[in-house]
Each structure stands twice: as C-alpha cells, then as structure tokens.
Amino acid sequence: MSLDDFYRQTILDHYQNPRNWGTLEEPDITAQDSNPLCGDEIRIDLKVKEGRVEAVRFSGKGCSISRAAASMLTEAIEGKTIEEVKQITRDDVLDMLGIELGPVRLKCALLALKTLKVGIYGVQQSWPGEEEE
Amino acid sequence: MKALAPERRVDFAAIRRDFPIFEQKAHGKPLIYLDSTATTQKPRVVLETLDRYYRTINSNIHRGVYAIAEEATGQYEAVRGKIARLVNARSAHEIVFTRGTTESINLVANAWGRKNIGAGDVILLTEMEHHSNLVPWQLIAEERGATIRTIPIDGQGRLDLSGLDRLLEGRVRIVSLTHMSNVLGTINPVAEITRRAHRAGALVCVDAAQSVPHLGVDVRELDCDFLAFSGHKMLGPTGIGALYAKRAHLEAMPPFLGGGEMIRQVTLTGSSWNDVPWKFEAGTMNIADTIAFGAALDYLEAIGYAAIAEHTHALAARTMAALAGIPGVVVYGPPAEEHGGIVSFALEDIHAHDVATVLDHEGIAVRAGHHCAMPLHEKLGVAATTRASFYVYNLPSDVDALEEGVRKAKQIFRR
Numbered sequence: 001m002s003l004d005d006f007y008r009q010t011i012l013d014h015y016q017n018p019r020n021w022g023t024l025e026e027p028d029i030t031a032q033d034s035n036p037l038c039g040d041e042i043r044i045d046l047k048v049k050e051g052r053v054e055a056v057r058f059s060g061k062g063c064s065i066s067r068a069a070a071s072m073l074t075e076a077i078e079g080k081t082i083e084e085v086k087q088i089t090r091d092d093v094l095d096m097l098g099i100e101l102g103p104v105r106l107k108c109a110l111l112a113l114k115t116l117k118v119g120i121y122g123v124q125q126s127w128p129g130e131e132e133e
Numbered sequence: 134m135k136a137l138a139p140e141r142r143v144d145f146a147a148i149r150r151d152f153p154i155f156e157q158k159a160h161g162k163p164l165i166y167l168d169s170t171a172t173t174q175k176p177r178v179v180l181e182t183l184d185r186y187y188r189t190i191n192s193n194i195h196r197g198v199y200a201i202a203e204e205a206t207g208q209y210e211a212v213r214g215k216i217a218r219l220v221n222a223r224s225a226h227e228i229v230f231t232r233g234t235t236e237s238i239n240l241v242a243n244a245w246g247r248k249n250i251g252a253g254d255v256i257l258l259t260e261m262e263h264h265s266n267l268v269p270w271q272l273i274a275e276e277r278g279a280t281i282r283t284i285p286i287d288g289q290g291r292l293d294l295s296g297l298d299r300l301l302e303g304r305v306r307i308v309s310l311t312h313m314s315n316v317l318g319t320i321n322p323v324a325e326i327t328r329r330a331h332r333a334g335a336l337v338c339v340d341a342a343q344s345v346p347h348l349g350v351d352v353r354e355l356d357c358d359f360l361a362f363s364g365h366k367m368l369g370p371t372g373i374g375a376l377y378a379k380r381a382h383l384e385a386m387p388p389f390l391g392g393g394e395m396i397r398q399v400t401l402t403g404s405s406w407n408d409v410p411w412k413f414e415a416g417t418m419n420i421a422d423t424i425a426f427g428a429a430l431d432y433l434e435a436i437g438y439a440a441i442a443e444h445t446h447a448l449a450a451r452t453m454a455a456l457a458g459i460p461g462v463v464v465y466g467p468p469a470e471e472h473g474g475i476v477s478f479a480l481e482d483i484h485a486h487d488v489a490t491v492l493d494h495e496g497i498a499v500r501a502g503h504h505c506a507m508p509l510h511e512k513l514g515v516a517a518t519t520r521a522s523f524y525v526y527n528l529p530s531d532v533d534a535l536e537e538g539v540r541k542a543k544q545i546f547r548r
Binding site for chain 1: 485
C-alpha cells in the first residue's frame, strides 16, 4: 500500500476535522481508555434516549488513525439503537478506514471501538475481534 | 567514560556491510535503521557464532565433564571475563549474567532490596527513568512499606541536582538512575551523584542500558554499587545481559531465583548457596546467546568505544541541526554537545505514530511513542515523541534521509 493510499483524504479529513468532537454534559454513558503503547487517550460520551444514541461526542489525543477511526465510528452510531451498536465489529471499523493495518497500528484503529463497547457493556471486554485471532 | 581519542579513522560504511539485515529493502527502499536504542542489529560474526555453537558445542555448562561441555563452559565463562574488562570490574566474580537490564534491576530490587529496604526507608529515582528502573522499585517499595522520591529534571532535560542533598536526607537506602536517558539522550553525572549518595549512606544502582553500548563505562570511576545493561543493545542477541555488583554486596545478598546450579548443597528441607556470581544464575542459562554476545563484544572492541561514542554523537548532532531547520519541530533534551546518540522530537499537530508511518514508507525505522518512559513524557507535556537513535552501522546519509522524511510528513499533513 502506498503512503497516499494509507493517508487517504478521508482519513486526513476526519483527523483534521473530527466529527462529534467534545464532551457531553451529564452523559448517560461515558467511557475512557488509553493505549499503553503510545499514550493515546480517548473519552466517549453518549446520550441515550429510548434505547437509541441521541448524541455522541469524543475527545482525547491520538494519531490520525485513532482519531479518524473514532470520528467515523461516532458518525456511524448516531441514531442507532444500543443493540445495533453492540453489533459493530472490528471489521466494520477497518472498512470505514479503508486501509490495511499491521498488528501495532490495529490497536490505534480499534481504541475507539473498544472504549465504546466498554461504555455500553460497563465492563472491560476483550479486544474487539480478538476471538478471531 | 573511556575518553581515549580514536587512534585511527573507522570506516563505518564498511562496518554497515557486516550487517546482513541491510541487504534487504523496506517498502522497496533500502532499510535505514534508526531504532538502536530499542535493539541493535547483529553483525555476521554474531550470527555465525550462534550457528557454530549449536552445530559444534551445544551442551549444558558447569555439569558435563565431556569435551564439548568443557568447551562450552570455557567459552561461556570467557564472556564473563570480557564483560568484567569492558566495565573495568575488579573481578569476573562481580558479573552476573541475566536476561537483560530489566532482569538485572529486578535482581537488585528483590535480592538486595528485600534484605535491606524496610518500612519508612526511601528509594531515590529520577524523573527520566525507563519503566524498567521504576516498576521494580515500586513493587519492592509497596511490599516493604518504603517510599519513592525522584530527582527532577530541568527545562533542558538535565537532572536538577540543586536539591539532591535534601533529597538524600533521611533513610535513603539506594539511588537508582539511568546513566544515559533513552529518550532525551542526556548523559547524567553518575560519579558525582554516587559520591553524594555514598556520603549520605545510600547505595547507587545504574541503568546503563544505553551508556555501556554508547559511551563505554568504568565502574571504578563511577564507584557505583550496581550497574545493569543488555547485550541486545550492543550487537548481541536478545535475552542476555549482565549485572555488575561490588563483590561484597553479592556475597551478602540472598539468591534471586532458586534452582539448579545456584546451590552448594541441597537437602529436602534447606540449601546452601554456590559462590558468587553463580549463586544468582539458577537453571540452564542462555549459553548460546552469551557466547554470541562475546563475539559482539570483540567486534565492538575492535572498533573502539571512543570511536563509537564520537560517531553516534556526531550523528545525533547532525540530526539536531537538521531538525532545527524544520519549522514546527521540537527537539527534546540538552544541547547537542551534551547529547548521546539519541534524539527525540515532536512535530506540531502531527502525532508521532503518523511521523513514524511516513518514515516507514521511506524505509526508515524510528520509534514512536513514550519509549517506556510515561512519567517523563508527562513531565515534557507530550503524549508521544518520535525517536531516532544511532549506532555503528548508521551513516550521515541516514540523517539526511530522516530530514527529508520529516519534511514529507509535514507536506502530507498540511494538505
């Protein structure tokens, strides 16, 4: 994969103009996590109304892959039911990013999904997709 | 530091050809390896020594009395002598083989610490330590009810020693610090700190993972009590390192790991211990890698540590000058003249992982992250940095490629 493919315009766009950036006051669900490898941090807040994601915000610090993945993920879950959000897999996130990743950068891409699932389930889950490895 | 002037010019381009890994390409480009602080590449002679060991003398040392076991034992123990000469120990009995720096420090924290650190005692560390010189002490402090203090760093990434005597007040039992920062490249005045620590009644343990490979170290000049380093950061295989300790400490310390070879006599209810250093070498040791590490030490000695220090310092200085010319780049650590062969930097608005990925596509391997020094990065106020580090196979052209790669990263993220 060439560098231009890796840093697709959409990834750079989400990195430089992250969607749903910020925090929510009195969120129904909030979760924070970090990637010990690089010190990336993320917080995701959700407002849930009648089982649906009414609003979502994320904040933190991270590389382009981790921030773009979080931005795309928040767009994808807005308006979805919690049950639908639970069905999102690691492959869904990788499809949104549209690039191939090695095992190290994979953790950047999946930090947001992992954090989101921890928030929804309220307990630490295994890495998304870990059961497939 | 063995400050002998290099007697002759070393042909570092020829040295690079001794490393088979550079015969391959990364992303279709020649591999430029700038992550020697993490681990170094291995010259052909080290790989051949490993291969020859397994082909010709593979056996267990100190046990068999047959020819190949005698040969393996002799070669293994000869490396202990080489290391003793390398760090100017008084005797090979002061050198314990371990898996590396981390295990060496854990050995001190556990074997020495469990006997000598009690409730209310103090362990003095610094803000620039690698996790391997923080976590073992945190574990023993927790177990023994001791507390940890840290020597702060100043704005230029040097230890701020103005408050050292105050930090050494009270029941400070040991000062454990890095000789050369794996992030900042700072070289710490260990001899001075040791003098002041000893005056206050504290021992000194040195994390020499970077300084032994890059500077050459003289333990008698430093007068430290313990010194830990790794083989794989100086052309040797992974899984082999050493602990230097003053003999009196080793004699007084209880064992760290129990098992075969570290004993004198064993009954079903108790045991007595082997002589030092073997008291600390339980079970079958890493024989092949130790002997291959010996080949690495011979190779480095032929180049000369003064020449290595001068070479890696020059590459770091060139890097700092090149990066200073790129707007938006922050370089951490002291000025170039005080810098070892390690340069960490950050780009405004571009995460270290992204810099490393762009460089990777140019064939350049750098480290991105917190380099196992999270507290230091917190102090620097940055989540992650990009680090370029140098060794004998690096050339000035590698620095030029790095500069070009960093400029490319800026271009990609500007659009």
